[in-house]
Amino acid sequence: MYDVAIVGAGPAGSTAARYLAKLGFSTCLIDKCGFPRDKPCGGGFSPQLLEEFSYLKAREDSFAVSISKTGVLHPRGRLVALRGRADMMMTLREQFDNALLNEAIDCGAQPLTSCRVKSVQASKEKVLVHTSEGKVVETKAIVGADGVNSTVARETGLNVRWPAGSLTACKVMEIPVNESRITDYYGEDREYHFFANFGGRPGYGWLFPKINTVNVGLGIVTNAGGSLVEQFSLFVKMLQHEGLLIPSAEPDCARGALVPTAGPVPCTIVDRALLVGDSAGMVSPLTGGGIAYAMRAGKFAAIALAGALEREDLRAKSLLTYQRAWQHSFGRDMKRQLIAQKLFTSSIANTLFEIGHRDLKLQDMVAHLMASGSTSAATAARIVGRVVWVCLREVLH
Ligand SMILES: Cc1cc2nc3c(=O)[nH]c(=O)nc-3n(C[C@H](O)[C@H](O)[C@H](O)COP(=O)(O)OP(=O)(O)OC[C@H]3O[C@@H](n4cnc5c(N)ncnc54)[C@H](O)[C@@H]3O)c2cc1C
The missing domain is CATH 3.50.50.60 (FAD/NAD(P)-binding domain)
Structure with a gap:
């Protein structure tokens, strides 16, 4: 036994x-x-993980594909984008x-x-x-x-x-792209992208450049309605139209999977x-x-x-x-993220993005949050504090 x-x-x-x-x-x-x-x-995950589980460092060569250094967060409608420096380790x-x-x-x-x-x-x-x-x-x-x-x-x-609405259905594909084209498209920093609520539906999209591949995916909360296949195809077209993805990428080779996104x-x-x-x-x-x-x-x-x-x-x-x-x-971190998720889908999200757009430090903080997927009490407090400070600064000017 x-x-x-x-x-x-x-x-x-x-x-x-x-x-x-x-x-x-x-x-x-x-x-x-x-x-x-x-x-x-x-x-994608924060390189901090290798500090936390340090025994993995001895095996790093077998799984660490690349490190991206800058993250870009695009809100719904994509009027402004937040761009900040935060490392993200890429693996297969x-x-x-x-x-x-x-x-x-x-x-x-x-x-x-x-x-x-x-x-x-x-x-x-x-x-x-x-x-x-x-x-x-x-x-x-x-x-x-x-x-x-x-x-x-x-x-x-x-x-x-x-429970209904607690799963997010995803489409994802790992597209072969040669290394020099990756640098052409995403720079030496290999900029990675997050997209909030693409097409007005609750969920998220991402684009992670690696060494010889680019990983593109879209997730939509399951009870939000609409076809994921259709939205994913629109998402890929939008990326190609904006010059963020090679024109030959075909959305029909994507795979489907579920993620629980309503907390533990x-x-x-x-x-x-x-x-x-x-x-x-x-x-x-x-x-x-x-x-x-x-x-x-x-x-x-x-x-x-x-x-x-x-x-x-x-x-x-x-x-x-x-x-x-x-x-x-x-x-508690997950509870805070559920609140942040609601904020992202609410009408004040665009105002928050506008504020964030005016401050480089705030953009770095948001990029860190997206790369680590974690909102500790201290991080949340720092971001709220910075938002208040940016607003005050604008008023005083
Ligand atoms: C499209 C998509 C993109 C994602 N992107 C990211 C990302 O970039 N970064 C990140 O941090 N997270 C990401 N995630 C989430 C991440 O993949 C999961 O949170 C993580 O894999 C959870 O690990 P786990 O060990 O709990 O489960 P899993 O990794 O799912 O492993 C479960 C294992 O159980 C096995 N299994 C299942 N049923 C049985 C059975 N009946 N008998 C025996 N074995 C069984 C499976 O074969 C599998 O190996 C993503 C998820 C999806 C779907």
């Missing part, structure tokens, strides 16, 4: 497996895909997730790939994990790291279905089980970025499970440290 079985070897699952195995617990990491596998994603998920899985394996986690989990049966003594291939994995505890359509979330009752589910623990990452809705409602949150949650889950295993008490009560850890780390 394993101490812990983790379902899903994305950023959340592989990080949880890495820490648990490192602490000496027998850990099985199950994924329905064979690795390396790709995942529809923008592949096929390479990044493979590096995370290898790290977990090297620390002692046992991989069980190409194996889809079908059902989960928990009793007082253990959990039985049944796979589509007829295998049964016996474990003391289970971690649901199986993404937005999580089987573990459903089977444990922690998230049976997403309220409860992520139950006896012998917990949820991490997308399965628990741990994604920035503002930018759709979830890699960093997934990894943080994976680490917190491992620490909480290690304590519970040592106490030989895997009841929900004993796993409360996990729920508290992620709430303390980014629970």
Whole structure:
């Protein structure tokens, strides 16, 4: 019997497996895909992540494609744009997730790939994990790291279905473009772009230049109406018209995927089980970025499970440290982002963009926020303070 079985070897699952195995617990990491596998994603995150998970630095060459240095945020209607300096690391998920899985394996986690989990049966003594291939994995505890359509979330009752309007449907494509053309289009800084509420629909678009590819995507909240395929085609045409994308890029090679963007589910623990990452809705409602949150949650889950295993008490009560850890780390941050998301879709958004446009420092602050996908209390306070200061400055002049 394993101490812990983790379902899903994305950023959340592989990080949880890495820490648990490192602490000496027998850990099985199950994924329905064979690795390396790709995942529809923008592949952008703040380089700060490598400071937070410093063991990744030794593997950086295997996944770090490039660093973009300037971010541009375009509001709905695109009358003004905010341009600020903030580094964003670009990766390809096929390479990044493979590096995370290898790290977990090297620390002692046992991989069980190409194996889809079908059902989960928990009793007082253990959990039985049944796979589509007829295998049964016996474990003391289970971690649901199986993404937005999580089987573990459903089977444990922690998230049976997403409430209406809490998912964003995306189209994304990684377009091959040669390196010199990328420099021609996006400069030495490899400017990356975010678009708020394209076509007047709640959601976001992005354009991330890398080394030999440009990643373009659009997400629209699922109950907003209208056709995503149509909007994505218009989005690509707009980028081409504005000289931001090569004319030969064809929108029909895009892939579809869902992202939970209404904040985390309220409860992520139950006896012998917990949820991490997308399965628990741990994604920035503002930018759709979830890699960093997934990894943080994976680490917190491992620490909480290690304590519970040592106490030989895997009841929900004993796993409360996990729920508290992620709430303390980014629970409030997500609430603030939900408020910011509402502001972005409200009528005062254009006024805020106008104010931001007049101040370079404010633009850097906003670029940092978009690159890290995080609004800590301090960041939010600094931005609000700066907005007030810019307004006052205008009045006094
Ligand atoms: C189009 C798009 C663009 C995005 N862009 C960015 C970005 O630029 N930056 C960023 O930070 N975030 C981005 N995100 C969000 C980010 O991809 C997720 O937040 C992140 O991958 C969550 O990690 P995870 O480990 O929780 O889940 P996932 O990465 O989804 O991993 C889940 C794993 O579970 C496996 N699995 C699923 N079901 C089963 C099953 N039944 N049995 C066994 N295995 C199973 C899957 O094969 C998969 O490997 C984007 C998302 C999308 C959809």
